[in-house]
Amino acid sequence: xxxxxxxxxxxxxxxxxxxxxxxxxxxxxxxxxxxxxxxxxxxxxxxxxxxxxxxxxxxxxxxxxxxxxxxxxxxxxxxxxxxxxxxxxxxxxxxxxxxxxxxxxxxxxxxxxxxxxxxxxxxxxxxxxxxxxxxxxxxxxxxxxxxxxxxxxxxxxxxxxxxxxxxxxxxxxxxxxxxxxxxxxxxxxxxxxxxxxxxxxxxxxxxxxxxxxxxxxxxxxxxxxxxxxxxxxxxxxxxxxxxxxxxxxxxxxxxxxxxxxxxxxxxxxxxxxxxxxxxxxxxxxxxxxxxxxxxxxxxxxxxxxxxxxxxxxxxxxxxxxxxxxxxxxxxxxxxxxxxxxxxxxxxxxxxxxxxxxx
Numbered sequence: 001x002x003x004x005x006x007x008x009x010x011x012x013x014x015x016x017x018x019x020x021x022x023x024x025x026x027x028x029x030x031x032x033x034x035x036x037x038x039x040x041x042x043x044x045x046x047x048x049x050x051x052x053x054x055x056x057x058x059x060x061x062x063x064x065x066x067x068x069x070x071x072x073x074x075x076x077x078x079x080x081x082x083x084x085x086x087x088x089x090x091x092x093x094x095x096x097x098x099x100x101x102x103x104x105x106x107x108x109x110x111x112x113x114x115x116x117x118x119x120x121x122x123x124x125x126x127x128x129x130x131x132x133x134x135x136x137x138x139x140x141x142x143x144x145x146x147x148x149x150x151x152x153x154x155x156x157x158x159x160x161x162x163x164x165x166x167x168x169x170x171x172x173x174x175x176x177x178x179x180x181x182x183x184x185x186x187x188x189x190x191x192x193x194x195x196x197x198x199x200x201x202x203x204x205x206x207x208x209x210x211x212x213x214x215x216x217x218x219x220x221x222x223x224x225x226x227x228x229x230x231x232x233x234x235x236x237x238x239x240x241x242x243x244x245x246x247x248x249x250x251x252x253x254x255x256x257x258x259x260x261x262x263x264x265x266x267x268x269x270x271x272x273x274x275x276x277x278x279x280x281x282x283x284x285x286x287x288x289x290x291x292x293x294x295x296x297x298x299x300x301x302x303x304x305x306x307x308x309x310x311x312x313x314x315x316x317x318x319x320x321x322x323x324x325x326x327x328x329x330x331x332x333x334x335x336x337x338x339x340x341x342x343x344x345x346x347x348x349x350x351x352x353x354x355x356x357x358x
C-alpha cells in the first residue's frame with residue numbers, strides 16, 4: 001500500500017518554459033521525461049537529477065506549435081513529441097562518448113567527512129546523454145492522443161482515425177484504423193455489432209496493455225470502450241470494440257497490467273473500474289471510486305487524470321478543480337487531499353495537477 005509520508009520532494013524546473021504537460025518514464029524506469037510547453041527535459045530517476053534538455057526556439061514554436069504530449073520508444077533511443085500544429089517531432093537519445101559519466105562522487109580529503117559505508121555510493125553509473133531532433137512528421141486531422149505499440153506509434157486523430165506511424169517517421173498505411181469501420185458491441189458473444197454512426201466522434205484518450213490485449217479508449221462524446229483484435233498486429237479488419245456499459249461521461253482511462261483492470265474517470269468526479277469477462281469478452285464493473293460525504297462534502301469536479309502505480313496495487317486519481325486521491329486495487333480509499341486541513345492562505349489550497357507519471 002501507498003501512503004503519503006512527510007513533505008513532498010520538489011524538482012526545480014525553469015518557470016519560463018511554460019506549464020508542465022507530461023511526465024513519462026521509459027520502460028526501464030531509470031529515466032523520465034518532463035515535457036513543458038516549450039522545452040523537453042530528461043531526468044535520471046535515482047538519484048533524481050537532470051541529464052539533458054532542449055528548449056525550443058521562438059521560430060521553432062511558430063513553425064511547429066507548442067508541445068502537447070510525448071512518448072518514449074521502448075529501447076529509449078528515441079522519443080516523440082506531438083505539437084499543437086499536428087506535428088510529430090522525433091528526438092534521438094544517445095550517450096556522449098566524450099564524457100565518462102555524470103555527477104562523479106569524490107570523497108572529501110577530511111577523514112571525518114569520508115564515506116565509510118558502501119550504501120552512500122551511487123550503485124549505477126549515470127550516463128551523459130545527448131538529445132537531438134532528427135525528424136518532423138506532419139499528421140493530418142490533428143493529434144488527440146498518442147501511445148506506443150511495440151515498434152509503432154498509435155496516433156489518435158480527428159475524424160475518428162488512428163494512424164500508425166513507424167519510429168522512422170513513415171506511415172504504416174495498411175494498418176491505420178478507421179473507427180467508422182470498427183464494429184462495437186457489449187460483448188464478443190453478440191452476433192450483431194454496429195460501427196460508430198455519430199459524425200465527428202474521435203478518440204481523446206488511448207491506453208495500451210499487451211497483457212490485457214487491447215486499448216482502453218475514451219471517445220469525444222464521453223463514451224468509453226475497449227479495442228481488441230484477434231491478431232497481435234492489430235489488423236484493422238480484425239479490430240473489435242467492446243463498450244463500457246452505462247458510461248457516457250468518461251474523461252480519461254488507465255489500464256492495470258497486473259490485475260487486468262480498466263479504470264475510467266467520469267465528469268461527475270467518480271471513477272469506475274472494469275475487468276474483461278473471460279467467458280463473454282465483455283467489460284464487467286468490479287467497483288466504483290466515489291468519495292463519501294464523510295470524505296468530502298463538496299463537489300470535486302471532473303476527473304482529470306488516472307494513473308496506476310508501477311506495481312499495479314494503487315490507483316492515483318486527480319480532479320481538474322484540484323486535489324488527488326489514492327485508491328487500492330480493490331477500491332478502498334487510502335487518502336484524499338480534499339479532506340486535508342487547509343489554511344486561509346490561497347497557496348495552501350488543493351493544488352491543481354496538470355499531469356501524473358509512474
